Amino acid sequence: MKTGLTIAGSDSSGGAGIQADLKTFSALGVYGMSVITAITAQNTVGVQAVEEVSGNMVGQQIDAIFQDIPADAVKIGMVSSANIIQVIADKVKQYNMKHVVLDTVMISKSGCHLLKPEAIEALKKYLIPSAYIVTPNIFEAEVLTEMKIRTIEDMQSAARKIYEMGVPYVVVKGGHLEQQDCVDILYDGSDFRYYSTNRIDTKNTHGTGCTFSAAIASHLALGKSVEDSIDAAKQYITKAIEKSLSLGNGVGPTHHFHEFY
Numbered sequence: 313m314k315t316g317l318t319i320a321g322s323d324s325s326g327g328a329g330i331q332a333d334l335k336t337f338s339a340l341g342v343y344g345m346s347v348i349t350a351i352t353a354q355n356t357v358g359v360q361a362v363e364e365v366s367g368n369m370v371g372q373q374i375d376a377i378f379q380d381i382p383a384d385a386v387k388i389g390m391v392s393s394a395n396i397i398q399v400i401a402d403k404v405k406q407y408n409m410k411h412v413v414l415d416t417v418m419i420s421k422s423g424c425h426l427l428k429p430e431a432i433e434a435l436k437k438y439l440i441p442s443a444y445i446v447t448p449n450i451f452e453a454e455v456l457t458e459m460k461i462r463t464i465e466d467m468q469s470a471a472r473k474i475y476e477m478g479v480p481y482v483v484v485k486g487g488h489l490e491q492q493d494c495v496d497i498l499y500d501g502s503d504f505r506y507y508s509t510n511r512i513d514t515k516n517t518h519g520t521g522c523t524f525s526a527a528i529a530s531h532l533a534l535g536k537s538v539e540d541s542i543d544a545a546k547q548y549i550t551k552a553i554e555k556s557l558s559l560g561n562g563v564g565p566t567h568h569f570h571e572f573y
């Protein structure tokens with residue numbers, strides 16, 4: 313069986329973070345493993361508390377996995393601090409990790425900082441250059457590039473700037489762009505590809521970015537090309553949003569197992 317590793321934060325409500333990633337790996341037929349960077353007390357309404365795991369413990373979890381079961385793909389989500397970023401970047405190099413999909417998680421939908429603002433420089437300097445694909449949303453791409461993004465052309469300019477930070481593939485996600493369709497763009501240093509679907513009218517989008525990036529990692533682990541992995545992940549997240557679950561009093565989760573139940 314192909315294997316996937318998620319390095320991310322725990323979401324107690326199960327819609328985002330580690331829990332979303334493991335559900336996605338399982339739904340797509342990949343054996344899932346996890347390294348927890350932080351624990352959040354969180355539900356569909358908001359994030360009530362965050363406690364970071366020590367950099368040493370993050371490193372030890374990665375060692376435990378890579379000294380035993382190599383991962384065919386790695387998804388990185390909430391990384392919390394500059395110290396944890398440095399540990400992860402060093403381990404990516406040490407174990408020569410393949411197919412690293414970095415979802416540059418910064419702020420939750422409910423407005424909680426999941427990455428300390430002072431860690432953004434470390435993200436740009438150490439983690440983005442060690443990734444294979446990065447998947448910022450509009451807000452994250454704005455922070456990384458210090459530009460405003462309002463159009464597809466702006467998304468293209470941002471993708472170019474992020475590519476210059478030293479990563480081979482950039483996906484700028486258009487879920488938060490104010491337009492009818494949800495268009496994500498892929499840039500590989502020379503060409504753009506577009507992945508577009510109708511915008512689904514639902515408030516239940518908790519964990520969409522986590523799920524999308526874990527689905528890309530899953531398809532890479534299964535042996536698909538970058539272009540086909542993003543295409544398959546886009547189909548998966550679109551179905552998961554279409555069948556999203558009205559659980560809780562706030563922003564409900566997507567349905568990771570829509571193929572089964």
Ligand SMILES: Nc1ncnc2c1ncn2[C@@H]1O[C@H](COP(=O)(O)OP(=O)(O)OP(=O)(O)O)[C@@H](O)[C@H]1O
Nearest residue numbers: 449485486487488494510511512519520521522524
């Ligand atoms: N309402 C929607 N209808 C259809 N697709 C959507 C919708 N919202 C987001 N998407 C798609 O979901 C994927 C994740 O994009 P999004 O921009 O929501 O990421 P994100 O903001 O990082 O997510 P998160 O909220 O988990 O941080 C993208 O493929 C995006 O186009």
Ligand SMILES: Cc1ncc(COP(=O)(O)O)c(N)n1
Nearest residue numbers: 321322328329420421518519
């Ligand atoms: C542990 C963790 N990781 C990532 C997110 C982002 O997801 P969202 O933007 O949908 O809140 C989250 N809420 N919690």
